[in-house]
Each structure stands twice: as C-alpha cells, then as structure tokens.
Amino acid sequence: MLHVRSIWNGAISFGLVSIPIKLVNATESHSISFRQIHTEDMGRIRYRKVCELEDREVSTAEIGKGYEDADGTIIPITDDDLAHLPLPTAKTIEIVAFVPTDRIDPLQMDAAYYLAAGGAPAAKPYTLLREAFKRSQKVAIAKFALRGRERLGMLRVVGDAIALHGLLWPDEVRAPEGLAPDTKVTVNDKELDLADALMDTLGEIDLEDLHDEYREALEEVVAAKAAGEAPPEAPEPAKTGKVLDLMAALEKSVKAAKESRGEEAEAEVRQMPARKSARSTPKQAGGKKSTSTAKKTPAKKTTAKTAKSTQGTKKTTTSKSTATKKTAAKKTAAKKATSRKRTA
Template identity: 85%
Template structure:
C-alpha cells in the first residue's frame, strides 16, 4: 500500500471529529491493452486535438470546457465559474448517516477505494471510526467530491482498513421495467427441486480460485508472436445442445456437475441434443440374482401351501362324507325304531 499513489487527499468528517486521510484505488485493471497501428508498416496511430474552426492542432493549455446546448450552441464554462459552486465536500468525506449494509442496493455500487490514515495524528480517530463500524455492524453513508462533481459513498471495514465504495445516486439507477419476460410462465415444484439440486451440486467455491483464462491465453499469444513462433491452437468450445425440455436440461446439468466432481462416472458419449435421462435403476446385477432366488423360493412356498390346501380340502371332504354317512345311518335306524314302535301289539283274552 505504501507504493500506491493517492488520488485524493482530504479528511473524514465524523461529527466534530476530523480524520485526515488519503484516497487510494482498491482495485486495478489487469486486462491487456492494445495500440492502434498502421497495418502496412506498423506505425502508431495517434489522435490529435484539432480545432474545427481553424483546422489546426492545439495544445492542452488552449483547451477548456464547454456545455453543448440542445440547439448545438457551445456555452464556455471556466474553472472560475465552477469555483463558485456550493461544494462543501470539496476536500471532505462527510458522513451523513449509518445504515445496515443490506439497505444498499448492489446496483448502486461503483468504484472502490481504500482510505489510508494521513499520518500519526489520524491513527486514533481512524481506529475509533473503524471499531465503531465493526461493533455497530453498519456502514456509513457519506458525500464527497471527486473529479469536479459531488458523489455518494459507502464506508465499510475490510480487515483492519476502512474502504469506501462510490455509489450511484438513486436517480441514476434505472428501474427494471420491460426486462422480465412478459409471457406468463408457471414453474412447478419438480422443476424447482431440480434447480435446487443443481445449486447444491455446484456448491460453493473460493473466489481466489477463479482466474481470467482469456487474459492468460492472450498473454501466450503475445509471447509466441514476440518469439517468432506460431500462436497456440485454441480448442473449439463444445457446442451447446438445443434445449428441448427444461426438465431434461436441469437433469443433464445435475449429472454433468456430479461427473465434474467425480461423484458419478462420465458417460461414453454426450448426447447431441438435450433429452430426458432414462430412469435410474434401483438395483444392480447381484441384487437381481438375489431377487430371482427369492422369487423362486416364494414360488416353492406357494406351491407347498397350495398342496397343503388341497390335502386339507380332501380331508375335509372325506370327513364330510363320513359325517353324512353316519347321519344317514342314524336316520335309517331311527326310522326302523319308529316303525317297530308303531306296530300294535296283540292283546290276549
């Protein structure tokens, strides 16, 4: 941080407390930039500032500011005109409120800066503000002036430092009108469950593990050209299949995420188009054999039960026949007895 040049010097106004600070950039642009050249001889192409009326190049000292009116008229604005503007935050970051961090819409986030303490006298009040922000679990909303205009900022704690995010003014954030689909769509629970499964499968990641693969490939191309070698061949990206079914796309996405994490074996060939996955089998070869044996045993048990039932039925039938025969015999005997009793006896004189 000691080697980073400050872009603004001023103070934080915290009530009646003033904290001298230096504003330094918290981010840096790592992208590779190119120069425009003449393709025939490699000469640099430069832009020159030319006055349209005199048709000649002018120096920086001759250039000023002007506001173009609706009819195209240019109204000159001097630095003296701007110096009379009521800008109390010209050299001050004025804290106006403390709010919960979730009150800030991420759409308002702009450039990020670190606020470095301006010398030893600033150490005590700087630490006081930092610890107060930590304990309150809030962020500070402030106004400050930078590059000729007043801006809105948010102060928060990052490790042992105070960072400030430039914020867009609320009226600079557009409403999302006309952005969402205007077609009525219904999402069912099964689709949401698959989306949740995909989110769980992808899981979390450490942001430090992410890197700019495009910039690295571009550096390889530049290095190869500088060494007089052919640039490396870049493999063509896999063509995405046409989404025919949202459910199938979600299922395939979950499967692909699990394969990438080694949770499932990769399929031999990927389908050209998105299709429904086949139903998963709940058992393998060994369980199938066991199931077969079990089925055979069940059949044998059923056969035994059937034979037993037949024997029981036969026994029951035989018993019924014997009972019926005994009953018939008893009835016959009863009839004979009744007949004997009904025969009149001869009386003797």
C-alpha cells in the same frame, strides 16, 4: 499493498469528528490494451489536439476547461474555480447516515477506493470509526465530491482499513420494467427441487481461484506472433445435445456437475416422493443405504422359492438322464440278441 499515490486528499466528517484521509484506488485493471496502427507500415495512429481557430496543435499546458452555454458561448472554468466550489463536500467525505448493509442495492455499486489515515493525528479517530463499524455491523452513507461532481458513497471496513465505494444516485439506476417474461409460466416443485440440487452440487467457490482466461489466451497469441509462430488454435467446443425438456436439462446439468467434481453421477439428487414400481427402492441422496426392512422378508421367500425350483429342476434333469441311459442299454441288448439268432 505497494505504495500507491493518493488521488484525493480530504477528511471524513461525522458529527463533530473530522478524520484527515487520503483516497487511494482499491482496484486496478489487468486488461491488455491495443494501439491503433496503420496496417500497411505499422505506424502508430495518434490523436492530436488542435485548436480549431488557429489550426495548430497545442500542448497540454495550453489546454483548460470551459463550459459551452446554450448560445455557443464558452465560459472558462479554472482549477482554482473548482477548488473553491461553494460545496461542503468539496474536500470532505460527509457521512449522513449509518444503515444495515442490506439496505444497499448492488446495482448502485461503482468504483472502490481505500481511505488511508492522513498522518499521526488521524490514527485515533480513524481506528475509532473502524471499530464502530465492526461492532454495529453497519455501513455509512456519505456524500463527497470527486472529479468534477458530487457523488454518493458507502463506507465499510475491509481488513484493517476503511473502504469507500462510490454509489450511483438512485435516479441513475434504471427500473427493470418490461424485462421479465410476459408469458404466464408455472414452475412445479420437482423442477424447483432439481434447480436447488444443481445449486447445491455446484456449491461455493473461492474467488481467489478464478482468473482471467481471456487475458491469458490473448497473451499466448501475442507471444506466439512475437516469436514468428502461428497463434494457438481454439479448442473445439464441447458438443451438447439439444435438450427441449426443462426437467431433462436440469437432470443432465446435475449429472455433469457431479461428474466434474468427481462425485457419483447416478446418485439421486434429493429424496423424492416414492413412485409405484415393481423395482426395489433406489438409494437415497448422498449414497446412504435405506434403513427400511419392510421388503427383506419377501426377498428371502423369493430366494427360497428359487432354490427349491432349482433343486426340482436338477432332480428332473437327473431322472430324465437315468431313464435315457436305461432305454439305450435295453436297445443295445436287444440288438445283440437279434444278431446271435441270425448267426445261428
């Protein structure tokens, strides 16, 4: 990773161990930002910071922080006041517990940071904490202060570094009450089997293969307009039939997923209970042939019967053909005899 400026310097504290660290952003945004403009002349629209008492624009150096009291009184707060907060986590990431990873609700996950060792003295305790994380397969719950407020965090190992994930406080996560369907619905085993099959067919994916297609499309539009060309047109959305039956929708989804992966779409999803039918048993999932031989003998008998029937048909046809020829010959001979008599 290229050199990134630290946004906070402090220490990790657990027990009597203190590790000097530097906080570095672990993520970055690649989104395309726009400017507000005056559409008539393309002039930039800017927000100016104006003092409402003097009615003039002020510079950044003249701007500070203040807390507005209930009666409207402004109480100034300086950076020095914030630097000397009576709070143990003002400059310390204080580890309060080590817990299994599954104890952390993903809903609480917030911004992520890397913790870089703060100089040579931090190398030994930093490595010790990292290896302890690896061997215990646990994460640490910690408290720290950043950007004007105390936060909850989780420490874990990423590669050879220690990462800090900001966590929302438990009371900041809303309960999902009233969001689930209030209608009583029954899901049968066949529907679950098809849902499982769809999940298996879609399978896993390497997240490295995913990318922001919206940003790429937006870059194409910007490039086209910059070159004085018409922006590319959006492709026609794929037409899909309206499916009202859940089973049919699942089956079509499995088929589409298989086709997109180049698999045989007609292969069965999974082994289902055999239905009573006059047709032969279909192939099992995965295209494997059935090892059952119970129906081989009837098939042979049917073939033999068909062969006998064919032979019988051939004999009947041949005998009919021969009889027809004999009858025609007799008629011809009779006509010739009649002709001779008339001539005499």
